[in-house]
Amino acid sequence: MSSVEIDLHKKLKQYFGFNQFKGLQEGVVKSIVDNHNTFVIMPTGGGKSLCYQLPALVKEGTAIVVSPLIALMKNQVDALRGLSSSEGIAHVLNSSLTKNEVRTVMKDISEGTTKLLYVAPESLTKDEYIDFLRSVKISFVAIDEAHCISEWGHDFRPEYRNLRNIIKRLGYDIPIIALTATATPKVQEDILKNLGITDANTFKASFNRPNLYYEVRPKTKNVDADIIRFVKQNQGKSGIIYCLSRKRVEELAQTLQVNGISAVPYHAGLDAKTRARHQDMFLMEDVDVVVATIAFGMGIDKPDVRFVIHHDIPKSIESYYQETGRAGRDGGEGHCLAFYSYKDIEKLEKFMAGKPVAEQEIGHALLQEMVAYAETSMSRRKFILHYFGEEFDEVSGEGADMDDNIRNPKKKHEAKDDVVK
Ligand code: ADP
Ligand code: MG
Secondary structure (H helix, E strand, O other), X not given: OOHXXXXXXXXXXXXXXXXXXXXXXXXXXXXXXXXXXXXXXXXXXXXXXXXXXXXXXXXXXXXXXXXXXXXXXXXXXXXXXXXXXXXXXXXXXXXXXXXXXXXXXXXXXXXXXXXXXXXXXXXXXXXXXXXXXXXXXXXXXEEOOHHHHOOOOOOOOHHHHHHHHHHHHHOOOOOEEEEEOOOOHHHHHHHHHHHOOXXXXXXXXXXXXXXXXXXXXXOOOOHHHHHHHHHHHOOOOEEEEEOOOHHHHHHHHHHHHHOOOOEEEEOOOOOHHXXXXXXXXXXXXXXXXXXXXXXXXXXXXXXXXXXXXXXXXXXXXXXXXXXXXXXXXXXXXXXXXXXXXXXHHHHHHHXXXXXXXXXXXXXXXXXXXXXXHHHOOOOHHHHHHHHOOOOOOOOOOOOOOOEHHHHOOOOHHHHHHOOOO
């Protein structure tokens, strides 16, 4: 059936309980239902999952969803099972399943019960699975977090490189859907090239977050005091403070605590139980502030984070955008404050020294963009959006005055003095 023959709004309501498509969703859903290769670029929280879930539910056969993280897959499968009366509507196929469980998955797919099958890319290399999947009706393959294909993305995963070959083995005419929240033109190009899709319908949403206020301050010896002052001025509000190292996370969390701020640390060096506890404390608002490395964030969906502070500048604009993007999800205020010193850039360069040359070159280029952002005296929003290949009018665009450079324009010599070397 083509998209004109299906009442997609009715299906949206029936399956998900939503009255309206969000943003570009409807166009995407139609494109997939009509078997086109489709490329979806939407910021985090834009509603990408529904873009492939709804078509999967209305189409004949099983959709394969490639996703990099088991936890993300499990969440989605649980949510889908909650929407349906049938357990078998969605499954995860991975190496942790017992023989019996694999048999159940295969049976549900063969009988047409399973509309979505979530797989990690490495699971798709197993001949046994490929042979089975070749024998059943596949509606399409959706590749979530498709930026994992690109070395220019923030989360390169070599296993993603093989997807094109695997999908070809499954069948030549299976539509491919790639989805990502990475908007840089380089990554997009890489994704399409690697997947070998030249004819994709492309849907790109705006990455502008008009409710976020962007600010960069020089990082001095007194950065901790500056942070404490800021947090105290924002007492009772939820915030995330990102640091580069675990050690710094621990120290800063302690310094905040000593100064009467309720804060917990979060980094990958803490055991899983402590991590989960600290995350819950933040989500339940038992603490105001979480001091964290980038380990904190994936899948965190707290709508009312009011500030994101970068104690250390991140390694790319991309990471900066993702991390600041956790502020103001509810559309309310979100203050994004970065502390910048060129010394930190040199530190980041040093970290890269041991890596393969190609990786170093990419890392260096990304970092230079970050420097340019921190040192610019133009509209920060315009800078970020330009980086993502998007035009922004710094006079009349949405959120145009929401940055330090626009509110307090610097005279040229001041701007230079701000840079602490
Ligand atoms: P992404 O993968 O783009 O980061 P998700 O698919 O996780 O985003 O969706 C983000 C949120 O938006 C989810 O809570 C989802 O339920 C919600 N959402 C998606 N589509 C709609 C819609 N049409 N109406 C209302 N909420 C929606
Ligand atoms: Mg997603």
